[in-house]
Amino acid sequence: MSIIYLVGGRASGKTTIGLELAKRLRFSFVDLDHLLCEDMGMSVAEIVEACGWDGFREHESRILAMVTTSYGNEEQNVVLACGGGIVERSANIDLMRGHGSVIWLAPDVAVQAARLGANPLSAQRPSLTGRDILAELAEIMERRAPMYGKAAHARVDSAAPVEAVCDEIMRVYDKNRGNWH
Numbered sequence: 001m002s003i004i005y006l007v008g009g010r011a012s013g014k015t016t017i018g019l020e021l022a023k024r025l026r027f028s029f030v031d032l033d034h035l036l037c038e039d040m041g042m043s044v045a046e047i048v049e050a051c052g053w054d055g056f057r058e059h060e061s062r063i064l065a066m067v068t069t070s071y072g073n074e075e076q077n078v079v080l081a082c083g084g085g086i087v088e089r090s091a092n093i094d095l096m097r098g099h100g101s102v103i104w105l106a107p108d109v110a111v112q113a114a115r116l117g118a119n120p121l122s123a124q125r126p127s128l129t130g131r132d133i134l135a136e137l138a139e140i141m142e143r144r145a146p147m148y149g150k151a152a153h154a155r156v157d158s159a160a161p162v163e164a165v166c167d168e169i170m171r172v173y174d175k176n177r178g179n180w181h
Contacts, residue, residue: 002027002077003068003100004173007086007151009141011115012105013158013165014081021166022079028071031081036063044083053085061089068099084140087147096151101176103169104152107159109137 004021006014015031022029033044036059040047048056060083071078080100086092096102113134149155154172158165 003071004079005096005100005102006081006105007102007148008105009084009112011112012107014105017105017158017162017165018079018081020162021169024166027077027079029079030067032063033083036060039063057088061092064092068095087144087151093151101173102152104148104155105158106155107157109141111159112137
C-alpha cells in the first residue's frame with residue numbers, strides 16, 4: 001500500500017496533477033477538499049462561514065486521518081490531493097510523513113494567481129485574507145513555505161505542463177520509494 005500526498009497552495013495543481021499521476025500509477029485518486037465537502041454537505045466557503053477557519057481545519061484533519069487510516073488498512077494505493085492549509089497543523093504533517101510520500105507542488109505565486117484568475121472556483125478556494133490575490137498568495141506562501149518544507153519529502157515546480165510535472169514526481173518517487181518513512 002502506498003499513499004502519495006500532494007500538498008501546496010491554492011491552484012498549485014494538486015487536483016489536476018493528482019488525477020493524471022493516479023492514472024499513470026494506476027492508483028486511486030482522492031481530493032481531500034471534495035471529500036470534506038461531501039461529508040459536510042457544504043462548500044469550503046460555507047464550511048468556513050459556519051465553523052470558522054479553526055473549525056474547518058479540525059474537520060479537514062478528521063477527514064485526512066480517516067482517509068489515511070482507510071487506505072493504510074487496505075491493499076490499495078492512492079494519490080491524495082490535500083487542501084492548501086493541511087500543513088497548518090503539525091499533527092497532519094506527522095500523519096502524512098508517517099504514512100506515505102509527501103510531494104510539495106510549488107509553482108511561483110504569479111502562476112498560482114494566473115490560474116486562480118482563469119478558474120477562480122471561489123466556493124472551493126475562498127480568499128483567506130480578502131486582499132488582492134497576488135498579495136494574498138505571496139503572504140500565505142511566505143507563512144506556509146516552512147510548513148510545506150517540513151512536510152515534504154520532495155518539492156516539485158508545478159508550473160510546467162501536467163505531463164512534465166508527473167514525469168518529475170514519478171522520477172523522485174521511484175528513486176526514493178521506501179526511503180522516506
